[in-house]
Amino acid sequence: MKSKVLAALDIGTKSLKMAVGKIGDEGDLEILGVAEEPSSGVRKGVVVKPEETARHIATLVKRAEQMTPSRIEEVIVSVGGSRLFCVPSHGLVAVSRADASISKEDVDRVLQAAQTFSLSQNQEILELYPLQYVVDGEQDIREPIGMKAVRLEADVIAVCLFSPDLKNLTEAVLEAGLEISGVVASPLAVATAVLNPQEKEMGVAVVELGAGTTSLAVFEEGDLRHIAVLPVGAENITHDIAIGLRVEHDLAERIKTEFGTCLGPKGKRMEKIDLGNGETFTFSAKFVTHIIEERVKEILQLLQKELKNLDKQGQLPGGVILCGGGAKLPKIAEFAKKELRLPVKVGKPRELHTVEQDPAFLGVFGLLLLQTKEQELRRETRKPSRAAGFLKRLFKAFIP
Ligand SMILES: Nc1ncnc2c1ncn2[C@@H]1O[C@H](COP(=O)(O)OP(=O)(O)OP(=O)(O)O)[C@@H](O)[C@H]1O
Numbered sequence: 230m231k232s233k234v235l236a237a238l239d240i241g242t243k244s245l246k247m248a249v250g251k252i253g254d255e256g257d258l259e260i261l262g263v264a265e266e267p268s269s270g271v272r273k274g275v276v277v278k279p280e281e282t283a284r285h286i287a288t289l290v291k292r293a294e295q296m297t298p299s300r301i302e303e304v305i306v307s308v309g310g311s312r313l314f315c316v317p318s319h320g321l322v323a324v325s326r327a328d329a330s331i332s333k334e335d336v337d338r339v340l341q342a343a344q345t346f347s348l349s350q351n352q353e354i355l356e357l358y359p360l361q362y363v364v365d366g367e368q369d370i371r372e373p374i375g376m377k378a379v380r381l382e383a384d385v386i387a388v389c390l391f392s393p394d395l396k397n398l399t400e401a402v403l404e405a406g407l408e409i410s411g412v413v414a415s416p417l418a419v420a421t422a423v424l425n426p427q428e429k430e431m432g433v434a435v436v437e438l439g440a441g442t443t444s445l446a447v448f449e450e451g452d453l454r455h456i457a458v459l460p461v462g463a464e465n466i467t468h469d470i471a472i473g474l475r476v477e478h479d480l481a482e483r484i485k486t487e488f489g490t491c492l493g494p495k496g497k498r499m500e501k502i503d504l505g506n507g508e509t510f511t512f513s514a515k516f517v518t519h520i521i522e523e524r525v526k527e528i529l530q531l532l533q534k535e536l537k538n539l540d541k542q543g544q545l546p547g548g549v550i551l552c553g554g555g556a557k558l559p560k561i562a563e564f565a566k567k568e569l570r571l572p573v574k575v576g577k578p579r580e581l582h583t584v585e586q587d588p589a590f591l592g593v594f595g596l597l598l599l600q601t602k603e604q605e606l607r608r609e610t611r612k613p614s615r616a617a618g619f620l621k622r623l624f625k626a627f628i629p
């Protein structure tokens with residue numbers, strides 16, 4: 230059977246990213262390559278001008294197609310932005326069958342019941358994660374079907390978002406001439422790429438430091454506990470440098486990416502950057518490090534507040550895994566470790582053989598892994614499925 234090209238799309242504030250792959254002979258995912266294109270029409274992780282974004286997606290696809298044997302027609306895409314949130318919920322139903330054994334329908338009904346919490350008119354549920362079932366008061370049941378009971382309860386986490394954000398995103402992708410095989414909350418796409426089951430069991434936080442946003446996904450005892458997206462990211466560091474050194478944005482960005490570091494030189498060292506026209510700009514490395522540290526510290530404090538709300542501050546044995554373009558800041562892991570008093574490391578793609586080690590591409594790798602698992606399941610069950618719905622339902626099984 231000819232293997233179809235798999236493509237994943239991450240619509241970021243600063244750049245659009247795509248990873249392409251195919252399923253190898255062993256059934257595992259083979260990465261064919263990655264491509265990146267400057268973003269447009271995106272503010273703080275949210276598509277605000279779909280047509281503009283669509284044009285850039287189309288350019289990105291053309292670039293990615295140079296690495297694939299056939300056209301890219303369909304993508305799995307992640308959705309981010311600070312209006313993504315999660316709601317823990319609970320459902321309860323009476324078991325319907327006369328012989329009192331729990332059926333698939335009972336499970337569907339209890340999950341339905343768990344979705345009846347109030348959302349504003351412009352909000353909707355993107356994905357629902359069953360955490361545990363409670364069967365006649367017996368907690369921590371994962372597979373209730375077939376068990377005999379009168380009462381079935383479910384504890385779930387619903388990942389929700391602002392509907393217009395999802396609408397704009399899908400509009401941009403469709404307008405670029407692509408079909409959408411699934412939409413995944415971006416913190417979960419990243420988590421899929423980096424987490425192993427032990428980390429999830431121990432308790433771990435995956436933090437993605439993007440340009441316009443910083444996202445957080447917390448796992449405990451093997452399950453998703455929390456997700457949040459903060460409307461602040463590595464682009465704020467650039468702004469701070471631009472203001473602090475009184476330079477233009479592009480120069481500030483260069484200073485940040487070429488010289489920036491956390492825990493940098495404390496001496497009075499001056500650095501010089503070539504402006505290309507025979508001129509140079511001289512600045513204090515110590516001052517730039519100070520600006521970076523202050524902003525990173527602020528972002529870490531916001532994350533700590535989120536963890537505190539979960540009673541998890543300082544108690545995540547699996548620590549924090551840093552991803553996203555901001556994770557490329559030298560010494561950021563050491564700095565975060567000191568600030569958060571937790572083990573911190575930069576994320577690496579798990580169970581994937583790829584030369585691409587850029588932490589900004591972990592999100593698209595996670596999406597490809599999800600797409601691969603979905604296809605596997607689809608093949609196994611031979612059920613034709615509406616991919617998006619299928620992905621939503623089975624997503625939980627895929628996260629490591
Ligand atoms: N070497 C580096 N040092 C410091 N920062 C870096 C480095 N490389 C990239 N960055 C920063 O990472 C950010 C881009 O990261 P990323 O590609 O993950 O963001 P995005 O996906 O476009 O945005 P978002 O996810 O917030 O919508 C930019 O602010 C960029 O300046």
Ligand SMILES: [Mg+2]
Pocket residue numbers: 239240241242439440553592
């Ligand atoms: Mg991003």
